Structure formats: structure tokens, C-alpha cells
Amino acid sequence: MKFDGLIGNSGIKKTLERPFHAYIIHGPKGSGKHTLANILTAALVCESDEKPCGKCSQCKKFQTGNHIDITYCPTDIKVKELREKLKDASYLPNDAEHRVFVFDQAEKLSTVCQNALLKIVEEPPKHAVFIFITENSKAILQTLRSRCEALSMEPIDEKELVNYLQKPEFARISEEKKAAAVAFSGGYIGVAKDFLSDEKTELYRRCDAFATALAKKKPAELLRAVTFKKREDLAEFSTELYEYFTVHLRSLKTGSTTGLNADVRALGPRRLVSICTRLDDINEKLRFNVNTSLFSTLIVSECYSACWRYS
Numbered sequence: 001m002k003f004d005g006l007i008g009n010s011g012i013k014k015t016l017e018r019p020f021h022a023y024i025i026h027g028p029k030g031s032g033k034h035t036l037a038n039i040l041t042a043a044l045v046c047e048s049d050e051k052p053c054g055k056c057s058q059c060k061k062f063q064t065g066n067h068i069d070i071t072y073c074p075t076d077i078k079v080k081e082l083r084e085k086l087k088d089a090s091y092l093p094n095d096a097e098h099r100v101f102v103f104d105q106a107e108k109l110s111t112v113c114q115n116a117l118l119k120i121v122e123e124p125p126k127h128a129v130f131i132f133i134t135e136n137s138k139a140i141l142q143t144l145r146s147r148c149e150a151l152s153m154e155p156i157d158e159k160e161l162v163n164y165l166q167k168p169e170f171a172r173i174s175e176e177k178k179a180a181a182v183a184f185s186g187g188y189i190g191v192a193k194d195f196l197s198d199e200k201t202e203l204y205r206r207c208d209a210f211a212t213a214l215a216k217k218k219p220a221e222l223l224r225a226v227t228f229k230k231r232e233d234l235a236e237f238s239t240e241l242y243e244y245f246t247v248h249l250r251s252l253k254t255g256s257t258t259g260l261n262a263d264v265r266a267l268g269p270r271r272l273v274s275i276c277t278r279l280d281d282i283n284e285k286l287r288f289n290v291n292t293s294l295f296s297t298l299i300v301s302e303c304y305s306a307c308w309r310y311s
């Protein structure tokens, strides 16, 4: 199989040398799940020797989203509808060698739907292949998971990522900002690219302002940093803030300082671990259960007490 556009991930590339009938592609946002799913789907229908060739009529149909043997199933699908679609799986493909069924955000499939899928994945028709894409594979029934080949997206080498960001499309971005993106990415290209978009830069600036205010014990500035009009924006900020502190915590181990905030690193591992734990808790349990103003107050008070309670 040809993996143009998928950097690193040698484990996955090796696994895919052996054909299988069901895959779960999982990894965090920005880790390349969809890039891989597209390569795999195209390869399953491509008629050239080196798959996917990107040139044959099957590949062309895939690229334009018009391949009759590829079915993209919405994850809010009702089980009756899903069963209807799955009936096709037992027929021979129309054009290609396989019939491919793709489920994006598979963790959102209802339990009845997952059970319906389990039946067919257990005894798959010869030509059918199922691809499940998810950020959270644990939300998929264990019985279904165990019948799929798990493809876990791997973070790539820092050097490879630095090289990638030398591409002309990133030419207008400063080296300093690129270094921050690499530090922030956790080794995932999509995260680094996302970080370099203007919107994300603004969000990162807010996290930085929050963390600086926390490190310097400035409550008024802390409150200003968590003032958002929309609840979704606050939720996104809170997730990003957790990432922000995780990156700084990780940097204490790796010793990398480029693009990072010295005041925040100076808080030391004990405080940073404590902040990350509290934020993780808030994000897990509370982000959907409390109103916006309580949510922002919690972020401030929890972080402040995690950081300064014992000093």
C-alpha cells in the first residue's frame, strides 16, 4: 500500500500489509485518522498494483465522492436504516474489488447499531470491509472492538514534524511560532497545523495570559482570561488550557523550552500536575453540567487552589 501524505506511523503501515475485514482507526483530534482512512478506503477500491494510485477510474470516483461501493454511514443512523445499508454488504461489489463501509465518529453509534454491526463483522461477507474512525475507541463495544484490527495513530518524531513545517505553505510563519506549535502538538501534525491557524493562536494567547496570571498570582487577570461570551468557546478554552499545562509539564521532563512560558515552567512539576488533574476533572465531569459563569469561576478557583494552596 502507498501511504502518500501519512508521515511516520510505521506500526500501522506494517499492520496494513496483511488484509483484514474491519478496522478501528483511533487517535486524538489532528492525529491523521482521516488521512489514513482515506488512503485505506481508496486502496480497497483501487485497481492498480500500487494502491491507491490516485489515477485509475476507481480512485477518481473515490476522490469525487461518487464511488458506488463506498458507503459513508452517519453515526446518528437508526438501526433500521443501518440494517438496510448493511444488506448491501452481502452482495458483490458493483465496480471495485471491495465494498467499504466507513463510520466516522464511531463512538457516537448507538448500542443497538453497534450490535447490528457486531453480527456482520463477526461473519463478514467476503468482499466487505468496515472502517470505524474514532477519538475514543473505549466508547465502542468491547465485543465489536475485539473483532477489528486496531490502528492506533502514532505521534511522529519531532524532527519529522520540524521538517514538515518547512513546507512553503508555512513560509510566512515565524520560527518561534513554529517551535511553539511543535511543542504544543504532542507529535501530531494536525494539532501543529491547527495551532498555527489564527483562531487557535488567539486561544493559545488566552491560555498563556491565564497561565501567566496564575503564576504571578493576579486574580483579576485570571478572570479576564476566562471571560467568554459563548459557552462553547469557554469549553474549548478549558480543553486547550489542559493541553497547555500538559505541554509545560511534559517539557520539564524533556528539557525543551522553545516556545514555552518560563514563568509557567517555574511552577514546577507538583503544581503543574495538580493543575492538570483539576482541569481534567472539570473537563470530564462538569463542562456539560454547569452554567457558563460557574464554569469559568470553577476554572479559576480550582487552578488557583491547585497552584497556591500549600504555599
Ligand SMILES: [Zn+2]
Pocket (backbone or CB within 6 Å): 045, 046, 047, 048, 051, 052, 053, 054, 055, 056, 057, 058, 059
Ligand atoms: Zn487507483
